[in-house]
Amino acid sequence: MADYKHIGKDFTPPDITGKVTGKAMYAEDFRVDGMVYARMYTSPMAHGRVVSIDTSAAEAMDGVVGILTADDLPAVEVPNAPILTNSPAYVGDPILAVAAETEEIAENAMAAIKVKIDPLPFVTDPLDSLLAGGPDAREEGNIYARSSEGSGFRTVKWTKEQIDEFRAGKEPTGEYVSEWTYGDLEKGFADATVILEQPFVTIGYAHMSMEPRTALSYWRNGTCFVHGSAQSQSFWMPGLARLLEIEIKDLVLISENTGGGFGSKIGAYPIAALPGWFSKKINRPVQLRVTREQEYYLGSARVGFQGWVKMGFAADGKVTAADLFIVEDLGPNATGGDASSAGGAISMVYDPGAMRFRGVPVLTNTTPRGAQRGPGQNQIAAAMAPVMDKAAKELGLDRLEVRKLNAANNATTAYEEQEPVTSAYLKEALDKGAQMFDWEGRQRLPKKNGSKVRGLGIGQGYHSAGTKGFDGLIRITPDGKLHIHTGVGNLGTYSYASTSRAAAEVLKCDWENCEIHHGSSEQHLPWNSYQAGSVTTFTHTRTNYVAAMDALRKMKEIAASTMGGAAEDYDIDGQQVFLTSNSAQGMSYGAIAARAIELGGEYSGQTYPEDINEITVRSVQSLAGSGLVGVAKDNLPQEGVIPGLACAFVEIELDLETGKYEIIDYVGIAECGTVLFPQGLAQQMKGGAVWGMGMASLERHVYDPQNGLPANIGYHQCGIPTYLDVPSVTQSSAVDIADPQNPFGARGIGEPAMGCSVAAMTSAISDALDGHIFGRTPISADMIVNHVSGREQSFLPMQTNNF
């Protein structure tokens, strides 16, 4: 284990003080002179066509400054989400916005606007649309398949018999739209000792980020300023510029702090551009206030699954084959793709010898879907855990041993292409977790205590956890300070800060001498990745590494040209560059920086590499001449899948009379390579644990099938976990074995941290109920009571979004 100065050590991220003093600014906290408030009118119905809008009364009101409708904005090809629409496709779809001197006036103006909407047929459950004769969510069709070969609408219908057999849990025979496969599936099942088939439903639910996505925008001398709620920083720029129909160089994005995203704010979303368009129209700064109700509508939701899986197991427990079929609930905008990812997750976590995936992406008129923490991977983790338990039972094997046998390791190959992994130690994670949790000991404890039963669960989570090809940018100024410019967004993971430590590590700088620049494109930031998909840790330790190595090379060259000898004769420590043969002969970093300014050229950023992104180029140009500049594109070698893995062990105590359970203990183990920031990792593992607990039993969409109206919009109705829903103490740890494809061995973890939790929960509930598999999340108390008392459930098999 390498001995690092910064990597692997806790530190105080610079933004935390603002968070505890109230000084941290989120988009809605900003005020500018002359600002007006905009409020949206959103669709009251699930699907319709706006026939007329009469704003005359509103426009005559004192204090009303302007109205914005879809006609003021560029047209968007269906089914992509427009900024405003005349063809609402879900309850909450924004139709127009009103700007006024106060919010009160805007609300009153809204009440005075007459909007006539003709209703259209709508869909709340994909199976209702797949059924022949059933409604379609869009006039263009009920399926929208996105692929590199060509995306488009289709109409796919199944017969009543096919729907019924799907509801009965049989292999679907209805038409599907996408497929991939590897290995010999038939042989895989022929070789199996135990074959299990399991239907499953995972109901989608809202992201419910704490911060509604209010945005503020104004124009100054042709530049559009946007204060937004963004997960990513520089990655937002091209998309936001496109939405505003301006060039990136004419856009400034300020997003220093974002109150949660969880996948709903990865790239610029249409609403973020609304104030910019509105501001341009009425020539006033506009703050679009998004309410909690609207955040439910616009703030994205997890893709729903209605699926079927068939797994083959050899006598020793090895997974020989997997066959997966998923009907995806893609919402109205066809934003999803979770189903194929779910297949990918199975191929990684359980490493079947052969596998097939088939999918049908169905549109519904429910809230738009999008990536949500482990999109696809975490739904399937929940569905698969009790299936693995059942296989173990039928084979007479231990549940932990079956998982260890199949666990992702250095020889694992994943996805359709059967790519190798950079490294994987899920078996070691399971061993560590079992030990911390005392898996052996807990199994010996009595199971029943009156009406209460104990359940023990094991869960595994996975998401790919890295990418490459982005830029790093750092700078040393004549005062000796190291400035780390990071285009990483700040959604609460502290990864913008922890990955910046990589530069300080390479240059052996004291952390007190480092300053991180982030949160606004005016801070001259490099082109960085999105903050999603657990990519940041791997990707940006690399970008900061290459930028620092570039600076290091330059510093040594400057030292050599100033003090004699060759660059190789020099080393660094204590913020000095000195002769290895005579450490007394050296220059301070500050002196090097001053010399860099004198020398110019690449040393001070006047020239720069040809392969860096245009955003990085502009940042370097702005910083040129201010010090020693280190800038580079991450061209380090990278091949194969970079995995983020995690496992969890949980004990619950379930009351058979009430269907409620208490979570007694939870242990989560991260397998994410070298641990960069221990406290930050613990936060992700514990926060992910809470998300998994919510998905397992609390959270889901409920839509009224008669009128297409959402039945739960607020926090409590949506079932967001509170302090009392989660255990008092959650434990976490990490395997902490370096990955060979990262300079520090680090990979990401944000999503597997949740997948292992929801999987452990469904496993534990099944264990408490003697192996019963509901094949459904969330598993609510009424479902448990109905099962225990032998009554029918209140929903149709495979029904979703309602009951």
Added chain:
Amino acid sequence: MNPQLSRRRFIKAVIASSVAAASSSGYHSALAQDRARGAVERLISLNINGQTRRVDVAPQETLAHTLRYKLGLTGTKLGCNRGECGACTVIIDGITNYSCSTLTHSVRTRQVRTVEGLQAADGTLHPLQQAFIDELSPQCGFCTPGQLMSAAALLEENPRPTRDEVRHAMAGNICRCGAYDHYLNGIMRASGQV
């Protein structure tokens, strides 16, 4: 939940002052134009973090709105504006309240404390603020001011609570990031029990 401010008392107070309550979906006033100007005195004095602030306040205005938009105290956050999430928690006469569901006019004679008032005048952080830093309690930070105010009120009433007592006292503050464990660690640390 604050025992003094039951839902019944709140509704009675609202009806008694003949004012439309803030609607669940946002700042809302159907009756604004119907009221004669000057019917209620609008320029009032408030006691915020020990300071007297004079501010123009509409009768139906919520405390969260006044703090954030008129007094420049944006530390108090609006997560839902409908009394569900606790992000807007402030302390009024020693008791936690959801400022989004508190009419500003109702606190004219009371002492209101917000997150901005937790620090000492010389900038020294409150033990809870320091403990939250040491334990890396916040993630995105949006719920943090509310968590701090609930925790501060708790420790003022019960300086050495058990972890379970803390859990129950904090149950009115939702954290979507799921940082509950770290918040509990922070509060236990601030109470000197770690």
